[in-house]
Amino acid sequence: MNEQNKSYKRAGVDITAGQRATALMTEAVRATYGPEVLAGIGAFGGLYSAARLLQMTEPVLVASTDGVGTKTAVAARMGTWETIGRDIVNHCINDVLVQGAYPLFFLDYVAASVLEPEQVASVVRGMALACREAGCALIGGETAEMPGIYAPGQMDIVGTLIGVVERSRIIDGLRIRAGDVLLALPATGLHTNGYSLARAVLEPYDWQSANVELGGQSIGEALLAVHRSYLRPVRDLLEAGITIHGMAHITGGGLIDNLPRVLPEGLGATVQRGAWREPPIFGFIQQRGGISTAEMFHVFNMGVGMVVIVPREQATRALATLSVELSVIGEVVAGQSGVAIT
């Protein structure tokens, strides 16, 4: 059903609290609507006019469904929910962006054992905010109250984003070759991965107080740092005519697992640690958990949110194009599989 019709079902019966939350989030959701959204028509599904796809030669829809993992448990401990909404939208944006697609619309699913309307409204407002920043419409969603399925006080959040790319402009990694340069776009923190481990390590500590080791942030703040959207810098690169051979969104499995997903067979990568800034939360977790560096790079993004792979001759121009931090962190190599971090 549409967001504006979201209802909170408890054994099928709407509850008043749900109506309050609906009012709270309706305005934010409506602010994401462009003329493509046929609002007020669909009581059961969200409607989005694909008229502008008719201007394309062969539009390809690119879709991603994902969650934010146990980052929801961090939100629960901190009582902060809006950022989680932004996290899931940005995560999905990055997942379709790696194929060169730009977002069209987003749908959400929010579930808990008991839904707190204000929490749900915060999450959806966060989603709406991130959608609006990306020019993406939040056209639908569902909330579910499932006692016995979810642990008390916990919530799961799922997002689905549909983007579009001209078929001839799909970025598929097939043109990647040895010598190509790996550029890193910085992560704000853990983004949406590694929270089971991070929570296990940090559970006994004070999450509320400013921490000098974390540059003055509290543990809770550092853990809730919002998953960054790379839509703008990647679009800037593409619009500047930079040839992008491939991209990897660094999520669960870190650089170790995600970078090889985009590399053609027979090619590996070398990455030089120290070539980018690692947010202090990673060292903080590693030290307190006694975790090996190998495991850290296999669980966390370690500060690299997105890797953009460009031909060597375009690396300098790419660096000059972007105003955001962009680091050369390594290169594509032949005769080796996987990622070697030195």
Added chain:
Amino acid sequence: MNEQNKSYKRAGVDITAGQRATALMTEAVRATYGPEVLAGIGAFGGLYSAARLLQMTEPVLVASTDGVGTKTAVAARMGTWETIGRDIVNHCINDVLVQGAYPLFFLDYVAASVLEPEQVASVVRGMALACREAGCALIGGETAEMPGIYAPGQMDIVGTLIGVVERSRIIDGLRIRAGDVLLALPATGLHTNGYSLARAVLEPYDWQSANVELGGQSIGEALLAVHRSYLRPVRDLLEAGITIHGMAHITGGGLIDNLPRVLPEGLGATVQRGAWREPPIFGFIQQRGGISTAEMFHVFNMGVGMVVIVPREQATRALATLSVELSVIGEVVAGQSGVAIT
């Protein structure tokens, strides 16, 4: 990520059991691929060519995200998972169908405290089966293992379906008028709503043995009856040239809440109980739970899965068109709001 790349993350580390499950479901998922699916390209998002939308005057994408509620707890008690996968796909198909849209592709999300690969593979095989029946591609999905968020042994399942309809053919309910006839397409059982109440009432009973009151089905079988897809009968009506003024998918909130969602302001509906066959599970629950008829109609679909609203003069031809059960159950009336069940 794509279904074929599904991985089971535990603190970011892939586990071998996940690879087994991946192999189990890959074949079923691939069987849903038509030439529109650009398989093997997207490591992070599913790709679907929208080339055939270019033949349309103004294609409108219709999207629905939903879950199956606590029907997952019934699946857990019965140890049967494939039907849950079919449920969620069919639920989403019906949600976009009410606007006149036919399915293009589907994405799934499956999460639990600990993922049992065989369970996940069963769910996804069920999804793939239902997708294939509907000519819909299962282009992506995500699995998440979230200890502490989900109760032990429980699972949540979320589906997102994208369909398309020509703008001039959107079914929006605006042409509904007093005197229009309500046709009911039969439900197999509870479909995906009312399970919190049904489970609370039936919890103490034997769910495994054949039950004469349920026509020989066990309670577990009756509760797991698959949510029916109405794609084929509705398409048959449309292709036979029947004018459909509106449709309502009868989900949480029953006829009482769902029928008004499609009725224009100032119009209500009268429904004659007894005009359709009620699967025995409803009476079984009502009797044992001591539930009022009013509450039953507000929680359960009571055997009506979809209401199709047609002009009176076309009702007879509609009945003759379909080989499936189709019942005249009431009509649209002026000067009354809501649904009166007599």
